[in-house]
Amino acid sequence: MPPLHSTPRRLRRPARTAAALAATLTAALLAALPATGQAAAADAPPPADVDVTVNAHAGLGVLDETARGVNAAIWDSHMNDPEVATLMKAAGVGAMRYPGGSYSDIYHWKDHTAPGGYVAPGTGFDDFMGTVKATGAQPVIIANYGSGTPQEAADWVRYANVEKHYGAKYWEIGNEIYGNGHYGSGWENDIHADKSPAEYARQVLAYAAAMKAVDPTVKIGAVLTMPGNWPDGVIGDGEAADWNHTVLAAVAHDVDFVSVHWYAGGDNADQALAKVAQLPGELREVRSQLDRYAGADSARIGIAMTEINTNTGGSRLTGRPNGLFTADAVMTALENGVFTVDWWDTHNGADGITTVDGETDYGDMGMLSNATCTGTVCEPAANTPFHPYYGLKMLTALGSTGDTMVAAGSTGRQVSAHAVQRANGDLSVLLVNKDPNAAQSVDLHYSGFTPAAGTPDVRRYARGDSDLANATGTASASRVSLPPYSLTTLTLHPKAGSGPSPVVSTPGAPRTTAVTDTSATLSWGASTGSVTRYEVYERLGTNVQLLGESTGTSATLRNLPPGSTHTVSVLARDAAGRLSVPSVPLTFTTGSPQRSNCAVTYHVDSGWGNGFVATVTLTNLADTAIDGWSLDFDWPTPGQSVSSAWNASVTDNGGRVHVTGDGRLAPKGGSTASFGFVGANDGPNPAPTAFRLNGTVCTIG
Structure with a gap:
């Protein structure tokens, strides 16, 4: 065969047949006709990327007035520069957190001191509140847990809200208290002899009681670890559970919000940007833990992400990719149930110098320059915005307080x-x-x-x-x-006559009043206007499916699979057939059967943030014995997997786990079988919600 583009051997032309002549004539006639379909195809734009x-x-919730926030630290001499309030107001900042991360646990507000740390002039509480008011924001205040007392915190509430009438609503108890050395690594000041999560929980109750005795309207927040991030899953010596489960078991009914921090990490910009995909699962696990311990109270407990950035050191911090990260991560957190996302930091300071996207990256975790230097390389003039500032500011073009995320x-x-x-x-x-x-x-x-x-x-x-x-x-x-x-x-802009119904309001947030293994009963607040019926839609990615409808303010959803998770919103339909804006979403998980021919217990024995050891025990409750068994379950989140196992054969195929055992299971609970495994989790580590023994859905103990 000749090579491509070579000259072929000269061939003798065959005589034309009648069919060939007809085809030639037809082609000529077609060529003479006006160009229609062929031209349209040629003019059509190429497929999009x-x-x-x-x-x-498909509703994702409403933007709160505190949705976009920043941190402010008492060591920042530029904290209250007049330009700060102007810039933050332009970026739609609605929350400002004070007095600054770990400094909070050494800070004493009455004399404005932080023993062992530096306090910049002009950064006192009243100075800070001046910037807050000029910005039009709400303060988020961290009460000193590490070296403070409930009385000191209560006195601060009295000064802020009774004497000065600042109306400071949100008060966290301490900063990253789980970093007090209890789990080995320690950076947070904590002078309590007992540094356990149980002691922190006891103190939270004492702080909450003292502070609410002064002002019952304040909202008290407890510190949690972010699921899938150290020390999540780590259980201290002699303790029964990790930080979150210990704290929530004690305080879930007495706090108004919980506070988590999230630093994406990653070895490069692509990895940091990709980490945003983990946020929905991690935040869903926070809500699941609240549901478990607070029950019906869970609905009133907010989630605050009071610190966020890409990582804690040296590069990609002022550069363009961190601006993209800011917009993407802040919106992702808000879409997944967080009411405020507070960037670390307003000003921070130059650190490692690198080049990112052709620009100098100063290794500064602030949104605005504070004009510091690393060696001979100095930042631009104070309060010059870095790329993360513009990432936050872009969200003002996306939505405002009260708008609905979809x-x-x-x-x-x-x-x-x-x-x-x-x-x-x-x-x-x-x-x-x-x-x-x-x-x-x-x-x-x-x-x-x-x-x-x-x-x-x-x-x-x-x-x-x-x-x-x-x-x-x-x-x-x-x-x-x-x-x-x-x-x-x-x-x-919507086409005339389309868009949300102009005559009915958004239904109130749905709540579960009963959940079984196959059904869920919901109720919600009524819409105003001429409502003909309410419709309950489940979100499936960007699609929705109708699960139920009602002329009243409740509905029972039936025929749901056991152990399945559903996210639903309620919409009201008017007489003209138009739907309202979707309600705030609700996520719930159906349970296991109350009665079954089998029972399973799943227990995490130990963990270290991104890995764990678990034991599974199964019992045959049927009237007949089982000789040889198989157990199947699915991981709730994509980052979970089995690394190795013992006492059974375990395979993990794309998140579906299949386990086989050779032993005999006696009838009516006469014996049990157990196996263990080492697992990995890149992100949260929730327990499986449904187990099937030889195809039968089991109760979960």
Whole structure:
């Protein structure tokens, strides 16, 4: 065979047949006709790199006034510069946390001292509150647990809210108290002789009682570890449970919120940006723990992420990828039940100097420069915004207090999407292009929303932009091109006569009143207006399916699989057939059967943050013996897996675990079988919710 592009051997032309002549004539006639389908195909745009789908009927919750927050530290001499309030107000900051991380556990507010640490001039509580008020934010205050007392905290509440009328609502008890050395590693000051989680819980109750005796309206927060992050799962000597389970078992009915911190880590920018995908599972586990220990009270307990950043050291901190991370991670946390996300830090200080995306990265975990130097390399003038500031500011183009977050999904790994249904009916969509090298074309699809004709409003933050740029005219409602390493927000107006019902309000947040292995009964607050019925929709990614409906404010959902997790919202339908804005979502998990022919207990014996040892015990409750058995269960989150096992043969295939044993199980509980395994968890480590012994769903003990 000749090589490609070589000259073929000359062949003798065959005589034309009648069929060939007819085909030639037909082709000529077609060529003479006006170009229609062929031209349209030629003019059609090439397929997009990514598809993004937004579903306005899949609610993710409402933006709280404190949704976007920052930390402020007493060692920061620029804390209360006038420019700070101006910049933070422009970025929509609604919460400011004080007096600053671990310094909180050495800080005494009355004399404004922090023994062993540096306190900058002009950073006292009243100075801080001046900046808070100028910003239009709420304070989040950390009461000194490490070296303070309940009385000292109560006196602070009295000064703040009774004497000064500041209306300070949110008060955390300590900072990262689990880092007090109880689990080996210690960075947090704690002078208590007993540094256990049990002692922290006892003290939280004492602090809460003293502080609420002064002002019953204050909200008290307890410190938890973030599931999947050290020391989650670590059990101290002689203790029965890890930090979270010990603390919540004691205080769940007496606190108003819990506080978690999250630093993504990762060896490079791509890894840090990818870590955002772990947040939904980790935050779901926090809520599951609250559900377990608080029961019906869980609904009133908020989750605050009072510190967040990519990592704790040296690079990628002021650079562009951390700006992308800010927008993506803050919205992901808010979409998964957090009421405030507080960036660490407002100002921090230069550290390791690197080059990121062609720019100097100062290794500074602050949003604004404090003009410090590392060696001969100095930051720009004080209060110059770094990229994370603009990542936070972009969220002002996405939504405001009271707007409803709705589901948005992307088919591309390099593009993430977030969406907000505005109170005026508009829909805003934030698109994050995490690819540093290539633009990404995106096709946009909508459910529950029909865009009006015309171009959407577009705000952009990309290379070359010194602030959020007006890029209106660069996108349509159905397609947009995202520059490399960029944030783009589109705001679309609804087509006339479409959008949320204008005559019925959003239903109240649904709550479970009864959950079995196959059903769940929900109730919710009534909508105002001419409601014809309520509809309960389950969110499946960016799709929804109708699970139930009612003319009243309750419904029972039936035929649910045992041990299955469901996230639902309630929408009201008006007489014209239009649906309301979706309610705040509710996530619940069905239980195991009350009666079955088998029973299983699952116990985590020990853990170390990203790994654990577990024991599973199974009992045959049937009337006949079982000779040779198999047990099947699924991991609740993607990062869980089995590494090794004993006393049984265990296989883990994509999160589905199959276990076989050769032993005999006597009838009616006459004997048990147990096996153990070492597991790994890249993220949270919740227990499986359904076990099947030889195909039968078991009760879980």
